[in-house]
Amino acid sequence: MSILVIAEHVKGELKGATLATIAAAQQLGDQIDVLVAGSDCAEGADQAAKAAGVTRVLVAENAAYDHLLAENTALLIAELAKDYSHVLAPATTNGKNVLPRAAALLDVQAISDVSAVISEDTFQRPIYAGNIIATVQTSDPIKMLTVRTTAFDPVPAEGGSATVEKLDSVHQTDLSEYKGEEVAKSDRPELTAAGVIISGGRGMQNGDNFEMLYRIADKLGAAVGASRAAVDAGFVSNDMQVGQTGKIVAPDLYIAVGISGAIQHLAGMKDSKVIVAINKDPDAPIFQVADYGLVADLFKALPELEAAL
Amino acid sequence: MKILVAVKRVADYNVKVRPKSDHSGPDLANVKMAINPFCEIAVEEAVRLKEQGIATEVVAVSLGPQAAQEQIRTALALGADRGILVQTDVALEPLGVAKCLKALCDKENPDLVLLGKQAIDGDNNQTGQMLAALTGYAQATFASQITVGEGQLEVIREVDGGLQTIAIKLPAIVTSDLRLNEPRYASLPNIMKAKKKPIDSTTPEELGVDVAPRTQLLKAELPPERKAGIKVEDVAQLVDKLKNEAKVIS
Numbered sequence: 001m002s003i004l005v006i007a008e009h010v011k012g013e014l015k016g017a018t019l020a021t022i023a024a025a026q027q028l029g030d031q032i033d034v035l036v037a038g039s040d041c042a043e044g045a046d047q048a049a050k051a052a053g054v055t056r057v058l059v060a061e062n063a064a065y066d067h068l069l070a071e072n073t074a075l076l077i078a079e080l081a082k083d084y085s086h087v088l089a090p091a092t093t094n095g096k097n098v099l100p101r102a103a104a105l106l107d108v109q110a111i112s113d114v115s116a117v118i119s120e121d122t123f124q125r126p127i128y129a130g131n132i133i134a135t136v137q138t139s140d141p142i143k144m145l146t147v148r149t150t151a152f153d154p155v156p157a158e159g160g161s162a163t164v165e166k167l168d169s170v171h172q173t174d175l176s177e178y179k180g181e182e183v184a185k186s187d188r189p190e191l192t193a194a195g196v197i198i199s200g201g202r203g204m205q206n207g208d209n210f211e212m213l214y215r216i217a218d219k220l221g222a223a224v225g226a227s228r229a230a231v232d233a234g235f236v237s238n239d240m241q242v243g244q245t246g247k248i249v250a251p252d253l254y255i256a257v258g259i260s261g262a263i264q265h266l267a268g269m270k271d272s273k274v275i276v277a278i279n280k281d282p283d284a285p286i287f288q289v290a291d292y293g294l295v296a297d298l299f300k301a302l303p304e305l306e307a308a309l
Numbered sequence: 310m311k312i313l314v315a316v317k318r319v320a321d322y323n324v325k326v327r328p329k330s331d332h333s334g335p336d337l338a339n340v341k342m343a344i345n346p347f348c349e350i351a352v353e354e355a356v357r358l359k360e361q362g363i364a365t366e367v368v369a370v371s372l373g374p375q376a377a378q379e380q381i382r383t384a385l386a387l388g389a390d391r392g393i394l395v396q397t398d399v400a401l402e403p404l405g406v407a408k409c410l411k412a413l414c415d416k417e418n419p420d421l422v423l424l425g426k427q428a429i430d431g432d433n434n435q436t437g438q439m440l441a442a443l444t445g446y447a448q449a450t451f452a453s454q455i456t457v458g459e460g461q462l463e464v465i466r467e468v469d470g471g472l473q474t475i476a477i478k479l480p481a482i483v484t485s486d487l488r489l490n491e492p493r494y495a496s497l498p499n500i501m502k503a504k505k506k507p508i509d510s511t512t513p514e515e516l517g518v519d520v521a522p523r524t525q526l527l528k529a530e531l532p533p534e535r536k537a538g539i540k541v542e543d544v545a546q547l548v549d550k551l552k553n554e555a556k557v558i559s
Contacts, residue, residue: 010470067473070438070448093468096434097450100403104439109404109523112433122527127432128326132335135528175447179463179474192469196557220558228487238453238488239471244432245487247469253557263325270535274555276547291538291555294547304544309558 001029001120004058004080006089006099007036008068012043016193017090019051019154024147025088026053026155027117033058034162035080037065037073045164052155054162064172067181068094074101075171081106081142085120091146091248092192103144110144111136115151129244130267149192150250150271183239188214191242194223196253199242199269200235201227203258203279203298207235212302213257219309225249227259243268258298261286278302310457310479312355312364313419315410316348316384318377319430326430328529335430335529344380347425349387350485353492354455355423356388363457364421366390370413372406374398378508385503386495392508397520403431405513405520407439412516414444419480421462426451426484437484447477451486 003025008015018034025032034048037060048057058080064072081087081102089095091113103110115133116124122137123145191197198213198220210224217224225242226235242249244267254272259265261277261284269275270289277290280297287293294301320326320335321343329336344352358364369384371377372395381392395409414422422444427434434450441448449455449464453472456463466473467486495503513520541547551558 069475070441070450074442093451093466097438097448100433100435100438101442101448103435104404104407104442107404109402110433110435111524112435126532127529128320128335128430129432130532131326132328132529133532134526135530136524137527138524140523173447174478176449176475176477179476181468181471181473183471190470232487237471238467239469253551253555274551274557275535275538276551287540288537289535292547292550293538293540294544295540296543301544305548308544308548 001085002031002083003028003033003086003088004084005032005034006077006087006095007034007044007048008090008092008094009036009038009041009044012040014044014047016154017092017149018048019157020149020152021088021090021147022051022053022155023152024114024117025086028086028120031055035060035077037068037076039063039066047157049162049164050158050160052159054160057162057164058167059164060167060169062170064170067178068098069176069178070098070101071173071175072171073098074105075173076169077102078105079169081144084142086143086145088145088147090149095146099144099146106142108140108142108144109138110146111138112146113148114145115148126267129263131263148248150248188217189221189223191223191225191240191247191249194251196220196222197225197249197251198222198255198257199225199227199259200230200257201259202229202233204230204235210236212306216302216306216309219306227262227265229262256286256290257302259286260284261289310358310364310420311418312358312367312421312423313413313417314351314355314367314369314384314389314423315436316352316369316371316380317345317425317428318342318371318373318380319345319428322346322429328531332528332530334526342376344383345425345428347427347485349492350487350489351423351425352384352387352389353490354485357490358457359388368393368417368419370395370410372397372401372409381508382503383495385506386500387493388499391506394508394510395513395516396510397513399520400522401520402522402524403433403435403439404523405518406436407443408518409513409516409520410440411443412518421480422482424482424484426486437482441482444482447481449475449477449481450484452483453486453488455483455489
């Protein structure tokens with residue numbers, strides 16, 4: 001087995017999602033190469049080489065692959081994939097954008113959101129918003145997967161000593177052009193990397209009230225999330241959304257505040273280690289998955305919680 | 310501008326689908342079927358572009374059993390002009406769907422193909438990207454805003470970190486995210502009118518596409534159940550439990 005992992009890196013920093021994807025790759029074999037593509041990728045490549053379990057780091061340093069623009073990057077992946085039994089990318093928006101495109105170029109049916117590796121050709125993945133876990137077997141010669149990163153414990157970021165090789169091939173299609181990004185600026189950790197998350201739902205009533213969550217988050221070193229109901233109501237921006245169609249998270253501690261617990265939200269957070277629910281409705285479905293439930297008015301409970309921490 | 314929009318027949322989003330008792334697949338007996346919500350958003354976007362005078366024709370395509378005609382009728386009632394059903398009883402995978410859509414693109418020559426970012430049954434999130442690969446067109450997935458320019462589109466995409474803007478050349482493939490628009494309800498007169506709009510029927514074989522599945526579903530089971538924990542009396546007890554029992558805060 002030889003496995004190619006598509007790395008995700010931002011401004012020279014290798015994302016944790018890549019380390020979790022390498023962990024999934026380790027369950028398939030021990031020849032693991034990591035592709036780092038884009039301009040300014042020296043640092044990302046360096047970090048990938050240090051990650052545990054990596055054999056080789058392939059560096060495609062070219063602006064054509066910046067932001068993993070799908071049209072160019074898929075051509076590169078398809079070119080490299082022929083030498084591998086498996087190609088894995090994290091199931092991030094970048095991974096989901098580029099990997100299926102590369103798979104179709106190779107006439108391969110990709111497998112999305114793999115949550116467990118059963119064997120070299122058999123995988124588990126959630127379907128129907130996580131209501132069903134499907135075990136699927138593929139007959140394609142190259143297995144192309146996106147990996148649900150919360151389902152795999154990331155490999156250590158240090159301890160490896162992979163060789164680094166430069167790739168020369170450049171695929172520049174000019175079909176698409178990156179114009180810019182509106183990234184939420186915050187000193188708090190990223191949702192998908194946070195050990196503690198506190199999320200608000202429709203019960204927060206408006207965006208200003210999220211200030212209460214931010215204050216508690218700062219005391220806990222937590223990230224702040226939201227339910228789809230809170231995002232759709234315009235309280236906060238979409239990048240904070242936790243759920244089947246938002247971010248999938250699995251922190252050590254997840255605190256759901258004023259969230260009823262719709263299926264779509266539960267699908268995004270129910271793998272958290274400890275779940276706390278604060279809701280004034282004792283029958284809210286969120287209590288069915290909560291380790292600790294507090295039936296209370298959040299406008300009374302949150303200031304108390306802030307004071308107690 | 311001619312727009313092709315793909316719609317999928319799926320279990321209604323309000324239904325909690327469970328595995329069959331023999332674990333052979335999802336239990337869809339007597340389940341209400343509907344148009345996939347993301348596909349509905351794609352149809353709405355296409356119709357809005359037509360209403361703005363940007364699109365000249367909107368063609369709705371569905372692939373699946375004969376009954377998928379119902380979802381094409383839904384798209385026609387929302388404002389699509391005509392429909393195409395690619396009829397098959399094979400359980401199609403994204404690659405097979407993308408190949409059929411590619412064959413239709415060769416016939417219809419659309420400037421823009423709109424799809425949902427994923428279907429809420431298989432949750433694959435692949436078909437648009439695969440169609441883009443097979444046609445060699447540019448792609449914009451997870452679109453939350455589309456602005457049509459001269460020979461190109463500017464698309465705002467919902468990515469992990471926030472919102473990303475890209476410009477893509479036409480013809481192009483765009484997949485819709487939740488916040489692209491809010492689909493209208495079809496009015497009764499439009500539902501009646503939709504019954505008279507034409508739907509052509511073809512098959513993967515007629516399109517020259519092999520849709521034999523590459524993957525096999527070995528088992529469909531319930532996810533591990535999470536047990537409900539305890540109710541705490543107040544914030545003080547909650548903090549105590551988190552510190553001393555769960556040991557997740559210090």
